[in-house]
Amino acid sequence: xxxxxxxxxxxxxxxxxxxxxxxxxxxxxxxxxxxxxxxxxxxxxxxxxxxxxxxxxxxxxxxxxxxxxxxxxxxxxxxxxxxxxxxxxxxxxxxxxxxxxxxxxxxxxxxxxx
Amino acid sequence: xxxxxxxxxxxxxxxxxxxxxxxxxxxxxxxxxxxxxxxxxxxxxxxxxxxxxxxxxxxxxxxxxxxxxxxxxxxxxxxxxxxxxxxxxxxxxxxxxxxxxxxxxxxxxxxxx
Numbered sequence: 001x002x003x004x005x006x007x008x009x010x011x012x013x014x015x016x017x018x019x020x021x022x023x024x025x026x027x028x029x030x031x032x033x034x035x036x037x038x039x040x041x042x043x044x045x046x047x048x049x050x051x052x053x054x055x056x057x058x059x060x061x062x063x064x065x066x067x068x069x070x071x072x073x074x075x076x077x078x079x080x081x082x083x084x085x086x087x088x089x090x091x092x093x094x095x096x097x098x099x100x101x102x103x104x105x106x107x108x109x110x111x112x113x114x
Numbered sequence: 115x116x117x118x119x120x121x122x123x124x125x126x127x128x129x130x131x132x133x134x135x136x137x138x139x140x141x142x143x144x145x146x147x148x149x150x151x152x153x154x155x156x157x158x159x160x161x162x163x164x165x166x167x168x169x170x171x172x173x174x175x176x177x178x179x180x181x182x183x184x185x186x187x188x189x190x191x192x193x194x195x196x197x198x199x200x201x202x203x204x205x206x207x208x209x210x211x212x213x214x215x216x217x218x219x220x221x222x223x224x225x226x227x
Contacts, residue, residue, distance in 0.1 A: 042203050042217030056213040105157035
């Protein structure tokens, strides 16, 4: 069984640029959630994708967008990067589209915005 | 009302001691309460989880105690080991955003040998 994988592991961008982060869900899982974890904080929910549709969204602006593909992998896109976007971005996969299911996290992508 | 409050922020325990981390919530719509362990540079790993219709769950050295009326839950780590040194997060599932996990602020646990 393959766990959740994310790419790239680290990324450096400058303010105003755009970034795309990728996530492959765990085998058998059809739901992907994205979280932002600032240094020293708990993860904050960005949104969840289930069957290629956004299935819930946290308090993040529209410049944070996502996609889920037929193989259940997912992308997180962030436009017009701001310094405060510097964080660890975590992807979590699960099965069930938001029910009381366990979410399994990947190792994250560390984004630094200069 | 969407917050999950976690305490303490940091905890130092001697090897073999008991580590206790507490969390409190307000939203009664939360329906599932997992605990995650995170090592530096890694993603959170699920440790143990509980549903609100159960008052206690034990897995090995890890126990969750859940008090629904007080809207509080806690993680107990028995016989704490240096390898348990990590950041621990409580979380709550559901609430106003379907599928969402709301996390506490985290507790940095250090177990001295």
